[in-house]
Amino acid sequence: MAEELVSTLAELKEKEALKNVENRLNAGEDPLKILEDARRAMEIVGDRFASGEYFIPDLVYSGEILKEITDMVKPKLAETATETKRLAKVIMGTVIGDIHDIGKNLVVFFLDINGFEVIDLGVDVSSEKFVDAVRESGAHIVGLSGFLTLSFGGMKATVEALKEAGLRDSIKVMVGGGQIDERIRGYAGADAYGDNAIEAVSLAKQWIGG
Amino acid sequence: MFIYPENWNSLSPDEKMGARFEHWISGGGTKFATAEAEKTFRRHAQRIKDIVQLRKPDRVPCTPMADAYIAEYGGIRYGDMFYDAEKAAQAIIKFHRDFQPDYNMVMLGPGKMYDRLGMKTYRWPGGDLPMDTKSYQMVDSDYMREDEYDQLIADPEGFFMRTYMPRAFTALEGWRMLPTFFNAMEFPIVPMLTGVLATPPVREAFEAFLEAGQIAAEYMGTMAKITEEVVGKMGMPATMGGFWKVPYDIIGDTLRGTKGIMLDVYRQPDKVLAACERLVPIAIQMGIEGANASGVPIVIGVLHKGDDTFMSDAQFRKFYWPYFKQVMLGLMDEGIVPGALVEGRYNTRLDIIAESGLPAGKTFWQFDQTDMLAVKKKFGGWACFGGNVPTSMLLASTPQEIKDYCKNLIDSVGQDGGYFLAPGADIDMATPENMHAFIDVAREYGAYS
Numbered sequence: 001m002a003e004e005l006v007s008t009l010a011e012l013k014e015k016e017a018l019k020n021v022e023n024r025l026n027a028g029e030d031p032l033k034i035l036e037d038a039r040r041a042m043e044i045v046g047d048r049f050a051s052g053e054y055f056i057p058d059l060v061y062s063g064e065i066l067k068e069i070t071d072m073v074k075p076k077l078a079e080t081a082t083e084t085k086r087l088a089k090v091i092m093g094t095v096i097g098d099i100h101d102i103g104k105n106l107v108v109f110f111l112d113i114n115g116f117e118v119i120d121l122g123v124d125v126s127s128e129k130f131v132d133a134v135r136e137s138g139a140h141i142v143g144l145s146g147f148l149t150l151s152f153g154g155m156k157a158t159v160e161a162l163k164e165a166g167l168r169d170s171i172k173v174m175v176g177g178g179q180i181d182e183r184i185r186g187y188a189g190a191d192a193y194g195d196n197a198i199e200a201v202s203l204a205k206q207w208i209g210g
Numbered sequence: 211m212f213i214y215p216e217n218w219n220s221l222s223p224d225e226k227m228g229a230r231f232e233h234w235i236s237g238g239g240t241k242f243a244t245a246e247a248e249k250t251f252r253r254h255a256q257r258i259k260d261i262v263q264l265r266k267p268d269r270v271p272c273t274p275m276a277d278a279y280i281a282e283y284g285g286i287r288y289g290d291m292f293y294d295a296e297k298a299a300q301a302i303i304k305f306h307r308d309f310q311p312d313y314n315m316v317m318l319g320p321g322k323m324y325d326r327l328g329m330k331t332y333r334w335p336g337g338d339l340p341m342d343t344k345s346y347q348m349v350d351s352d353y354m355r356e357d358e359y360d361q362l363i364a365d366p367e368g369f370f371m372r373t374y375m376p377r378a379f380t381a382l383e384g385w386r387m388l389p390t391f392f393n394a395m396e397f398p399i400v401p402m403l404t405g406v407l408a409t410p411p412v413r414e415a416f417e418a419f420l421e422a423g424q425i426a427a428e429y430m431g432t433m434a435k436i437t438e439e440v441v442g443k444m445g446m447p448a449t450m451g452g453f454w455k456v457p458y459d460i461i462g463d464t465l466r467g468t469k470g471i472m473l474d475v476y477r478q479p480d481k482v483l484a485a486c487e488r489l490v491p492i493a494i495q496m497g498i499e500g501a502n503a504s505g506v507p508i509v510i511g512v513l514h515k516g517d518d519t520f521m522s523d524a525q526f527r528k529f530y531w532p533y534f535k536q537v538m539l540g541l542m543d544e545g546i547v548p549g550a551l552v553e554g555r556y557n558t559r560l561d562i563i564a565e566s567g568l569p570a571g572k573t574f575w576q577f578d579q580t581d582m583l584a585v586k587k588k589f590g591g592w593a594c595f596g597g598n599v600p601t602s603m604l605l606a607s608t609p610q611e612i613k614d615y616c617k618n619l620i621d622s623v624g625q626d627g628g629y630f631l632a633p634g635a636d637i638d639m640a641t642p643e644n645m646h647a648f649i650d651v652a653r654e655y656g657a658y659s
Binding site: 012014054055056057058060061064097098099100102148149150152153179180181183184186187196 | 339344349521525601602605606607636
């Protein structure tokens with residue numbers, strides 16, 4: 001039963017995966033075990049994306065199936081469910097003026113399945129919000145996403161705001177998305193540019209010494 | 211404006227294309243201020259015809275695609291381009307006079323018209339974005355629900371008018387109640403159609419639509435003044451005659467949203483395919499209307515959701531390319547040159563496109579981040595291409611770096627003609643020195659011996 005969920009979810013077989021969850025819940029199985037299987041399946045999905053076998057629609061679809069599974073399992077979860085230990089906190093957001101989120105969501109997804117605790121600020125995020133989030137969370141990694149060329153300015157303004165707030169030296173900033181490249185990394189004063197979500201994970205791991 | 215000659219229907223596609231190019235290159239009815247301006251216009255337009263038909267022109271043409279930067283350079287906010295026609299005209303004219311590009315870039319959007327319609331599908335400076343925002347952008351959402359494919363397929367235009375428009379434009383909500391115009395067939399049921407028009411919601415919607423049309427017409431009247439300067443006096447042709455869309459993008463961008471179509475591809479693939487097929491003639495019609503209105507024979511499809519990462523190879527072959535190709539063929543039949551602005555990366559798609567059997571020398575491809583050496587290898591001798599100068603360079607590089615990058619492109623992929631120098635996307639942020647370097651390099655370095 002367990003392996004069946006891992007394989008059906010990883011293969012994006014929605015109906016079979018949901019049926020498996022339903023059967024297991026009806027049989028009284030530990031909901032945490034079901035979620036753990038789903039997590040393993042999502043790791044496979046991530047690996048397949050990294051190797052070029054899966055594409056963005058596969059991630060979106062698997063994410064949708066996972067959401068359905070979580071919704072089914074949630075009511076059965078004990079309130080005392082244990083939090084899994086996370087590697088480090090990462091603040092993510094699409095910079096001010098830009099409401100695109102596909103790339104940003106991919107980075108959030110991959111950081112999450114790789115053990116990071118991601119604080120997702122959403123889209124059109126002001127530099128003040130980034131500063132507040134760093135202060136409140138104590139995170140040491142910030143990811144700035146942007147699709148439009150106007151995000152060139154938003155990224156620079158955000159890095160400057162972090163500097164003015166006295167936080168710049170204690171954090172690492174990565175940038176990426178649409179028209180962003182190494183030149184804009186330099187222009188914005190960020191620490192690194194990542195071409196895709198997999199690179200974002202490598203950067204974050206590198207920065208926490210992992 | 212391109213007006214069909216009387217014998218249009220008896221012309222072959224090649225003859226139609228010839229007629230459209232001839233009309234465009236001759237100025238298409240433009241009143242040129244000087245003989246020099248006319249000569250300049252003809253030279254620039256001929257250069258585009260040459261590259262489309264895979265010849266070597268006198269030199270490499272350059273199409274800089276400046277957008278929000280035109281406002282910045284002109285000392286106005288980007289929002290002024292939408293809300294102050296006079297300021298917009300001055301900025302556009304100043305940009306063209308100072309930088310002397312080969313081709314004109316004139317884009318005007320009447321802000322008050324979007325306001326009057328209550329357009330919800332975009333955000334723009336002066337709408338709900340600050341006036342100095344350097345871009346407008348679409349609001350990605352599912353304006354068509356997942357169970358509405360059958361309605362779209364049965365009657366795309368009717369669905370768009372009665373279901374999409376009321377959702378996308380606050381002021382057009384009354385259009386939900388529009389009856390079918392087929393009521394006009396029979397004497398006693400004509401009032402079924404006309405009577406509804408008198409009900410307040412429908413009436414208000416039509417009033418808004420009429421007013422929006424009036425605002426647009428007045429705003430676009432400024433175009434005449436700009437055209438007089440930029441085309442009539444400076445001799446700079448436009449290269450984009452209008453727009454078409456890939457059917458998959460019509461559904462993914464406009465109707466179902468990015469997430470919606472990605473799920474539909476798995477959950478109801480047959481509906482997606484049927485809808486794509488149904489939208490082919492509409493996409494062709496968009497291109498024909500654009501080419502006729504502008505008199506420019508090249509119309510552009512901006513490609514969004516077929517990028518290397520946005521779908522698998524198998525999905526591209528099944529959902530994206532067949533209908534994309536049908537639209538291109540349909541436009542060619544009308545003597546129009548279908549162009550594509552290939553956003554993102556298309557490294558894995560080049561073979562599929564180049565080997566699809568589309569005729570040589572009749573299409574136009576501008577790439578964003580695709581590997582240009584691969585493009586040259588696959589498209590060289592088959593279709594004209596250009597693009598790839600990173601927008602980031604215009605802001606964050608030096609003039610010399612830009613010149614070096616462009617020279618390298620010209621040397622490595624532009625030597626055989628059929629090539630134009632262009633950025634990968636619209637230029638919203640730049641420095642004047644960099645813009646000069648980019649526009650000048652084609653003149654200084656791009657001559658064919």
